[in-house]
Amino acid sequence: MATSTFGGKHASWLLSQRLSCVAVCHHRAACLSTTRVFQRALVSHEEYYGRYKKRHKVKNNCIMEMLSTKLYNNPFTICIEGNIGSGKTTFLNHFQSFNNATILPEPVDLWRDVDGVNLLDYFYKDPTHYAFLFQSYVQLTRLQLHTMATPSPYKVMERSVFSARCFLENMKRTNMIQNVEAIVLEDWYDWCMKNTNIRADLIIYLRTTPEVVFQRMQARARKEEDSVPLEYLKQIHEIHDDWLYRRTLFSLPAPVMIIDGDKSLEEMMPQFEKCRDRILNEQTDGTSPRIVLNTKA
Numbered sequence: 001m002a003t004s005t006f007g008g009k010h011a012s013w014l015l016s017q018r019l020s021c022v023a024v025c026h027h028r029a030a031c032l033s034t035t036r037v038f039q040r041a042l043v044s045h046e047e048y049y050g051r052y053k054k055r056h057k058v059k060n061n062c063i064m065e066m067l068s069t070k071l072y073n074n075p076f077t078i079c080i081e082g083n084i085g086s087g088k089t090t091f092l093n094h095f096q097s098f099n100n101a102t103i104l105p106e107p108v109d110l111w112r113d114v115d116g117v118n119l120l121d122y123f124y125k126d127p128t129h130y131a132f133l134f135q136s137y138v139q140l141t142r143l144q145l146h147t148m149a150t151p152s153p154y155k156v157m158e159r160s161v162f163s164a165r166c167f168l169e170n171m172k173r174t175n176m177i178q179n180v181e182a183i184v185l186e187d188w189y190d191w192c193m194k195n196t197n198i199r200a201d202l203i204i205y206l207r208t209t210p211e212v213v214f215q216r217m218q219a220r221a222r223k224e225e226d227s228v229p230l231e232y233l234k235q236i237h238e239i240h241d242d243w244l245y246r247r248t249l250f251s252l253p254a255p256v257m258i259i260d261g262d263k264s265l266e267e268m269m270p271q272f273e274k275c276r277d278r279i280l281n282e283q284t285d286g287t288s289p290r291i292v293l294n295t296k297a
Contacts, residue, residue, distance in 0.1 A: 071149035075102065077199050079160040079254070081244060082206035083236050084228070085213035085220070086261045088158050091206060091268065095156045102150035106158040107141045112224070121224045131171050132181040139164050139188065146198045160200060162253050165189065166239045169249070174235065200254040205244040206268075208261030210234040 080088045088106070095101050111120040114137065123134035142161040168185055171177045177185075192198060210233040217225050217233075242249035244256050259271050 071151060072153050072155075073149045074197070074199065075150045075153050075155040076201045077146075077155045077157065078202045078204060079157050079162065079200045080204050080206065081159060081163050081240065082261055083208055083210070083213045083233060083240060084225070085216035085233075086206040086208035087216075087265065087268070088206060090265050091204075091259075091272075092156060092158050094265075094269070094272070098154070100152045101154040101156050102152040104145050104148070104155060104157045107145065110141050111137065118224070124224050124227050127171075127176050131176045132178075132185070135164070135168055135171065135177075135185055136188075138167070139185065139192075143192055143196065143198070147196055160203075161189070161192065161198060162200060162203075162250070163240075163243075165250055166236065166243060169239050170235050173239075203244065203252070203254050203256045205240070205256055205258045206261035207241070207245060207258050208237075210237045212262045213237075 080092055082088050092103060092105060095103055108120065111134070112118045119130070119134055119137060123130040139161060142159070142164055145157060146161055148155075168177075168182065168189075172179075172182050210230060214230045214233050217228065239249065244252075245258065247256075259268055261268070
């Protein structure tokens with residue numbers, strides 16, 4: 001009987017040790033994976049520009065210009081914000097007609113290929129497991145775009161490091177990440193705000209209802225978005241509204257222009273034109289003359 005009891009206790013002890021070893025191995029693997037992600041991301045500006053240019057077909061070839069022409073370290077920065085499928089990319093294409101604006105699409109292709117791993121797909125399929133890692137990499141790649149000098153006095157970005165907080169807020173509200181993980185990401189964000197040259201001079205919010213963006217998302221049929229439910233889009237919409245429409249969530253880094261994103265691009269353009277002077281005639285800094293976007297011939 002004693003032998004049986006000892007054997008049971010011994011077996012339980014061995015099992016607990018094995019489980020502990022498994023947990024340690026998983027932790028080390030996760031740390032190694034995270035380290036590789038950031039080793040891939042923390043590269044020179046030249047290498048990052050090369051990767052970004054290769055994966056994003058920029059019509060005005062702005063990335064090559066960055067490596068060979070005069071650069072603006074503090075360009076007037078316009079951030080296009082909105083839900084998934086709100087029309088940001090389509091709206092962004094409107095600025096391609098201006099030859100003194102650098103267009104920086106969201107670096108989705110970088111998220112799809114982190115040393116051969118589609119981190120975006122991993123996050124959508126298993127958000128609880130990959131939320132912290134994915135959001136860490138998203139914040140890093142956005143930071144790289146924010147601090148990127150440009151060959152143009154205007155920088156037009158699809159989303160920003162500021163709106164990354166909306167997705168972090170949703171992760172907190174839905175218990176997608178642990179409290180300590182949220183604290184780490186928030187501390188990192190606060191440090192970046194205090195110690196890096198991150199700016200936004202104007203935010204354009206394409207306010208689009210969740211039902212419309214859900215239809216658009218289904219129509220464009222991106223593989224990673226197959227598992228994104230309407231409820232998730234509703235959550236992201238509410239947080240964007242809290243931030244940019246009701247203005248009850250985060251502080252605003254810049255003036256906000258709100259455009260009805262439910263309409264087609266053709267219908268949205270008149271709204272944009274009404275505010276054209278506000279966008280195009282702003283100063284890039286406190287002393288420089290007004291810069292007007294030039295339409296390409």
